[in-house]
Amino acid sequence: MPKVYTCSFCGGRIEPGSGLTYVLRSGVILHFCSSKCFKNFKLRRDPKKTPWSAYYVKAK
Numbered sequence: 473m474p475k476v477y478t479c480s481f482c483g484g485r486i487e488p489g490s491g492l493t494y495v496l497r498s499g500v501i502l503h504f505c506s507s508k509c510f511k512n513f514k515l516r517r518d519p520k521k522t523p524w525s526a527y528y529v530k531a532k
């Protein structure tokens with residue numbers, strides 16, 4: 473069984489063979505379910521402030 477990763481940005485499940493992997497210069501490996509999440513990560517968006525992310529925290 474291939475390992476199933478969760479998206480480093482939206483927290484969604486990444487099906488084996490899909491999504492993309494990004495390695496930081498520090499050696500940290502990040503997995504993204506789609507180029508959309510990767511793009512948002514590159515834009516330095518905060519997942520906690522992104523409504524479609526599983527990490528989104530609703531402001532009270």
Ligand SMILES: [Zn+2]
Nearest residue numbers: 479482505509
């Ligand atoms: Zn994602």
